[in-house]
Amino acid sequence: MADPKGFMSTPRQEWPRRPVEERARDWDEVYVPGALLPIISKQADRCMDCGVPFCHEACPLGNLIPEWNDLVARADWRAASDRLHATNNFPEFTGRLCPAPCEAGCVLAINQPAVTIKNVECAIADRAWEEGFTPPRPPERLSGRxxxxxxxxxxxxxxxxxxxxxxxxxxxxxxxxxxxxxxxxxxxxxxxxxxxxxxxxxxxxxxxxxxxxxxxxxxxxxxxxxxxxxxxxxxxxxxxAWRELPVVGRELKGIHQAMEYLPLANRVGEGDLPVSPLSAAGRHVVVVGGGDTGADCLGTAVREGAASVTQLDIYAQPGAERDEDTEPWPTYPKVYRMSAAHEEARDLRTAPAADADARLFAASTLRFTGDADGQVRALRLVGVDEQRMPLAGTERSLPADLVLLALGFxxxxxxxxxxxxxxxxxxxxxxxxxxxxxxxxxxxxxxxxxxxxxxxxxxxxxxxxxxxxxxxxxxxxxxxxxxxxxxxxxxxxxx
CATH class of the missing domain: 3.50.50.60 (FAD/NAD(P)-binding domain)
Structure with a gap:
């Protein structure tokens, strides 16, 4: 490793996001352009070059993480790109979209914040394109198959x-x-x-x-x-094949699957539509489902100008630290994480009734109610325990003109x-x-x-x-x- 003491002298620093007020008004990536490269070499230097790198095991691609961390720390971007692409066809995708199980398996994460592996990966991929390190590689000969x-x-x-x-x-x-x-x-x-x-x-x-x-x-x-x-x-x-929510009132207008909603917003970005037919603009939105797809709906609704957005998660709010008894290192822990969309919802106060940012935890949908025209107007929910059983005295209603179901596939x-x-x-x-x-x-x-x-x-x-x-x-x-x-x-x- 380039700096044997880097993990002791350098604190973890992540790619900074643009201010919420700025990024919530556009559809550009949430990160500050150009702000990653000035910090990434020092972050790569935090890698301990472990004798048994569990980050390899945590990543199904088997990425050669200590190798390209060392190369980035030494500013050898071409060699870093070669080692990264040796195991991953599309590191610019994973560097932006993967939840980074490799970081959960980082040996440094036993008692310190993990190496910013995902950010290093993204920096290598972007630099590779800028420097022309990723030319097409057509085959030398065809197999005939x-x-x-x-x-x-x-x-x-x-x-x-x-x-x-x-x-x-x-x-x-x-x-x-x-x-x-x-x-x-x-x-x-x-x-x-x-x-x-x-x-x-x-x-x-x-x-x-x-x-x-x-x-x-x-x-x-x-x-x-x-x-x-x-x-x-x-x-x-x-x-x-998306999962359904078979509760009373599901037939009401204004209740849609996440994958009916998100593609339309993306088509607006592609120039196919002037505005989405399911736009959240001016509407009270409830997203049912606490996963990444639900967070994508949340961030999209914020940008479309929703009157309010609340996300329901049936699980209890996780703690800030790993539970060593149930999720010991190097497994991927269920801890409280705040995506860019949740940060936006928190700062813009899109859901005043939420437990944290825009989420209501340990919440289960009971039914939907609508108006005389068959349009959904409210969602009735109840708090649940760890076995998802209703808790007495916890029923309440949320205003809902648009309900998005993000329950997985x-x-x-x-x-x-x-x-x-x-x-x-x-x-x-x-x-x-x-x-x-x-x-x-x-x-x-x-x-x-x-x-x-x-x-x-x-x-x-x-x-x-x-x-x-x-x-x-x-x-x-x-x-x-x-x-x-x-x-x-x-x-x-x-x-």
């Missing part, structure tokens, strides 16, 4: 890039009119501007990957036809007919069944990412994309030199 990848989210893109670079002819089919999956229409621009996505897609095009947007396999192209035309098929459609959407046309076997929870080599019950068809694993993190999506590419390469060629960082049975570290 063809692969269809269904879905252009992080899993599909990672699989396609790996297979293209291995010499196969790859076509990516995407049902939406633009590429990127949830990164395009689910993730708000204030978390990741779409230029980062466009840049990678253009790199992949230059390498030889073909893209087929506005093509829903199973509807626009029969699934059997795809099997006939290609030597192998990879299903990476994600887990887009159960598996792949079956409306397009892909699953049924191929006759794919499913797991009891609704995800696509596969063996230890990512193969489904249909010969030549493989499944990876959230469609088979279930709803997960972007690092797991990319790791599965890389791993399924190795499995497909082996299926086509008899052997593979592509890396396979995870198996279908691997899971995040937990006790």
């Amino acid at each position: 063809t692969v269809a990848v269904i879905g252009s989210g992080p899993t599909g893109l990672a699989a396609a890039q790996q297979l293209t670079r291995a010499g196969h002819t790859v076509a990516v089919f995407e049902k939406d009119d633009r590429l990127g999956g949830l990164m395009r229409y689910g993730i708000p621009a204030f978390k990741m501007e779409k230029r980062h996505l466009e840049r990678r897609i253009e790199q992949m095009r230059a390498e030889g990957t073909k893209f087929r947007p506005s093509t829903a396999v199973g509807r626009d192209v029969p699934a059997d036809e795809l099997r006939t035309r290609y030597d192998a098929v990879v299903i990476a459609t994600g887990a887009t 159960s598996g792949p959407d079956r409306e397009d007919g892909l699953v049924d046309q191929l006759g794919l076997a499913l797991e009891p929870r609704g995800t696509i069944a596969r063996d230890d080599g990512y193969a489904t019950n249909v010969p030549g068809v493989f499944a990876a990412g959230d469609a088979a694993r279930g709803q997960s993190l972007i690092v797991w999506a990319i790791a599965e994309g890389r791993a399924v590419a190795a499995a497909v390469d082996r299926y086509l060629m008899g052997e593979s030199r592509l890396p396979a960082p995870v198996s279908p049975r691997d899971r995040p570290m937990r006790i």
Whole structure:
């Protein structure tokens, strides 16, 4: 390591965010432009270069974190980029969107704030693009084999890039009119501007990957036809079947799924619409669900000018410190975290009745009530205990003109007919069944990412994309030199 005492002499310092009053008026990324590079070398110097780096184990990609920390501390950005890209196709995505389980596994985090691994990763990726360290890498020769990848989210893109670079002819089919999956229409621009996505897609095009947007396999192209035309098929459609909230009043107007709401806001940013048909402007908004998707709805509603925004989380408010008995290091702990959207809601006082920032914790929805026109006007909730049982005397109502359900996803959407046309076997929870080599019950068809694993993190999506590419390469060629960082049975570290 460049500075053996860096972790003792340098405090943790994160990429500063722009002032709330400024960033809540636009859709640009929340961080101060250019403010990361002046601090990042010293932050990288805090890495202890541990003999057993648990950050490797905490990250499914197996990122070589101590190596590129040391290279950044020495200002060797080209070598740092090479080591980072050796395990991660899209570090500018993970550097912005991943919740950083690697930092939870940082050895320094046993008794100090962890190394800012995520910020270092993002700095390397951005510097690599600025300095031209990431040129297209087309294959030297073609294998003569063809692969269809269904879905252009992080899993599909990672699989396609790996297979293209291995010499196969790859076509990516995407049902939406633009590429990127949830990164395009689910993730708000204030978390990741779409230029980062466009840049990678253009790199992949230059390498030889073909893209087929506005093509829903199973509807626009029969699934059997795809099997006939290609030597192998990879299903990476994600887990887009959203969970419902079956309570009284659900049928009222003004109650929508998060993934009905967020894509429209993103389409406004893309220039497709002058204003979202579901805009929160001037409305009292309640977001049901305490996860990242709910926070994305929160930040979007704030920017649209909502009269109020409250987020309901059925879990109790977590503490500020890790519970060593139930979530010991190096597992990812459930602690109180404040995203940029929560910080905005707190400072702008969007939810005066909330417990903290804009959230009501340990709160469960009982029913919705509406007016004579069938429009939702209020949400009735109750406090719950650790077993989610109602607590007497805690019922109350929140004004609600717009309710957004952010309750997660159960598996792949079956409306397009892909699953049924191929006759794919499913797991009891609704995800696509596969063996230890990512193969489904249909010969030549493989499944990876959230469609088979279930709803997960972007690092797991990319790791599965890389791993399924190795499995497909082996299926086509008899052997593979592509890396396979995870198996279908691997899971995040937990006790």
